Amino acid sequence: DGGITQSPKYLFRKEGQNVTLSCEQNLNHDAMYWYRQDPGQGLRLIYYSQIVNDFQKGDIAEGYSVSREKKESFPLTVTSAQKNPTAFYLCASSLTPGRSSGNTIYFGEGSWLTVV
Amino acid sequence: QKEVEQDPGPLSVPEGAIVSLNCTYSNSAFQYFMWYRQYSRKGPELLMYTYSSGNKEDGRFTAQVDKSSKYISLFIRDSQPSDSATYLCAMSASLGGTSYGKLTFGQGTILTVHP
Numbered sequence: 001d002g003g004i005t006q007s008p009k010y011l012f013r014k015e016g017q018n019v020t021l022s023c024e025q026n027l028n029h030d031a032m033y034w035y036r037q038d039p040g041q042g043l044r045l046i047y048y049s050q051i052v053n054d055f056q057k058g059d060i061a062e063g064y065s066v067s068r069e070k071k072e073s074f075p076l077t078v079t080s081a082q083k084n085p086t087a088f089y090l091c092a093s094s095l096t097p098g099r100s101s102g103n104t105i106y107f108g109e110g111s112w113l114t115v116v
Numbered sequence: 117q118k119e120v121e122q123d124p125g126p127l128s129v130p131e132g133a134i135v136s137l138n139c140t141y142s143n144s145a146f147q148y149f150m151w152y153r154q155y156s157r158k159g160p161e162l163l164m165y166t167y168s169s170g171n172k173e174d175g176r177f178t179a180q181v182d183k184s185s186k187y188i189s190l191f192i193r194d195s196q197p198s199d200s201a202t203y204l205c206a207m208s209a210s211l212g213g214t215s216y217g218k219l220t221f222g223q224g225t226i227l228t229v230h231p
Contacts, residue, residue: 004159042221104162
């Protein structure tokens with residue numbers, strides 16, 4: 001089945017550690033995104049990538065890093081510089097925008113990160 | 117002031133009721149509007165997409181956009197317990213350039229439909 005796969009579903013991180021969240025899509029979408037969701041704050045954009053080997057900072061990129069070496073993959077690293085990393089992280093992808101679809105994006109199932 | 121405001125609820129209705137979910141926004145450049153449904157601990161799924169003003173219907177769901185009032189709505193008819201979820205509105209100004217992929221989301225409204 002086509003879709004967006006995120007792993008792991010649940011992850012615990014000790015303070016000072018870097019962790020990497022995986023995101024793979026087989027929808028042949030060009031664009032991929034990472035969002036962070038906190039209670040009562042909706043979704044906030046961390047990074048996005050329109051094409052392979054290119055990515056742009058979103059609204060809350062500090063303390064995060066990404067790579068886009070393959071069209072299908074867009075991993076997110078939460079570094080020790082991110083002071084409040086406990087959140088629900090959502091990966092998403094989209095087709096090339098057009099009026100018929102706008103820039104509607106499709107989400108994975110999410111990854112829960114907890115700092116212990 | 118946030119660009120998109122959405123009443124977080126929670127909203128509780130009996131089965132069969134008509135539900136109205138709303139968002140207001142301040143950016144007059146927004147022209148693409150979406151509604152997502154998110155079940156607990158799951159990723160959001162796209163429900164409705166609307167370009168510019170007007171209505172769009174899909175089964176029990178109707179999306180309305182009033183750009184003159186900067187107001188969008190999602191109506192759910194004959195609501196079911198399976199509709200219990202968080203509903204997120206999202207919108208964007210353009211398809212390309214620096215706005216590419218930058219959807220602005222509301223905070224989400226928690227809906228419970230009880231039997």
